[in-house]
Amino acid sequence: MIKPFVSFVLVLILMVFVMGSHYLLFPHKKTTESMLNITSLTHISSLSLSLSYDESSFNRTYPEMPTLGKMDFLYER
Amino acid sequence: MNANAFWHFLTLQLVKERSKHLSVILISMMIVFLLSSVLFISSSIRYSLEETLKVQPDFVVSRTLGGTAIPTPMAWGDELLEIYGVSQVTPRVYGRYFFEPKGKSFLLVGVDFMEEQSHKNLQALIETTDIKAFFEGKQMFVGQGVKEYLNAHFYKGSYNFLTPKGQFENVKFFKTLPSQTNLISNDMIILPLDLARKILGYDEEEVTDILFNVPNTDEWDMMTDKLSALHYDLHVVNKKEVQRSYANLYNYKGGVFLILFLILLATFSLILYQRYSMVYSSERRHIGLLRALGWSINAVLRYKFTETIVVVSVSYILGVLLAYFYVFVLGAPILREIFLGGKNLHNIVGFLPVLDFSVLSSIFLIYALPFIASVLIPVWKVSVTDPKEAML
Structure with a gap:
């Protein structure tokens, strides 16, 4: 094997080693425990999704009617 | 040819034709990076949710x-x-x-x-x-x-x-x-x-x-019926249903990306196949030259196979490393919004590193097999022809 190729392989191995070290040294236990504590405290485990205000559940024109996006009332007997 | 000489020749060729290999490595690396990033985010979120659901009431x-x-x-x-x-x-x-x-x-x-x-x-x-x-x-x-x-x-x-x-x-x-x-x-x-x-x-x-x-899980279905009969306006949800809905949601999101990846991979393999099977390509002449120098078909195939394996492995390792850094160190900017949204409050999430080796090996197999096939089939076709004809 020629020298430049060997050096390239060594750099690759070093990068894999850095990734492995990050994985092994990451405080998995502490992070998981924090998540478990907040779930036990609030009894909420759903994700904190960053969603916009959902208008689909309201029909602003006719509040007593289902929303226009919902088609189920059409198929109702 | 002994092993030392073979590797010396192979690495010499790889370094000499680095600009040609670099473009292939870059494109493959981006494909692997995108897929690995999505799967890393998906598996990290799923793991965190599974863990937290364990302490949730039933x-x-x-x-x-x-x-x-x-x-x-x-x-x-x-x-x-x-x-x-x-x-x-x-x-x-x-x-x-x-x-x-x-x-x-x-x-x-x-x-x-x-x-x-x-x-x-x-x-x-x-x-x-x-x-x-x-x-x-x-x-x-x-x-x-x-x-x-x-x-x-x-x-x-x-x-x-x-x-x-x-x-x-x-x-x-x-x-x-x-x-x-x-x-x-x-x-x-x-x-x-x-x-x-x-x-x-x-x-x-x-x-x-x-x-x-309800500690006894065998009673869960019966308990749902019992509760529904308690009040006409009562709505019951159990933990299994929540688990199932989360799994479906993230399998779906990961699945969409897997389909995109497969389309991308098919296109890329087609381009590679086309490149290696071009009639007057330098590849064809190169293979013809090796055959004229006395290399057997087996040796040519072995050389091309090893060369492709090196290219595939390098691009795969670089793609996965880049994805790991992007997701678990940088927190996957832009891509995280596909999973967590970005329209309400700015979400500053640090994903818990989760490496699912079965997923990683699946990515390698799905990616490597079409890649190797799209290179080796045209190479084999050229190497079985007469060297004189191949070099024309």
């Missing part, structure tokens, strides 16, 4: 009217306790509070801090919490996203909540929730139970829903 009971959730009477909790096999009945008060109408919102959660278990969890979560100081006046714990958003809107130490009765409730910030919990608590505000009731507009005898455990 059942959630709420009251509905015309399919919409309405406040649940506290008295239902006592009725649940009377059922044989039910334990740890806990009422829950929570709801969304809109900072501006139909705009940014926070998740308000009421916690009974008088309970011993809540005390313990709070101490474990924020070690320096002085619970006595917390009860001096109206105070709250806020998530990182809430804190950042309110600070940007000049609410430095407290916030004025507007109750449904039109009164203002001034609540001070006590502590910020740890950043490790951002996946769950980014838009969360934790308040004492009574204060949360007041702000969300619940009466004293009302809660959002009621949670409870």
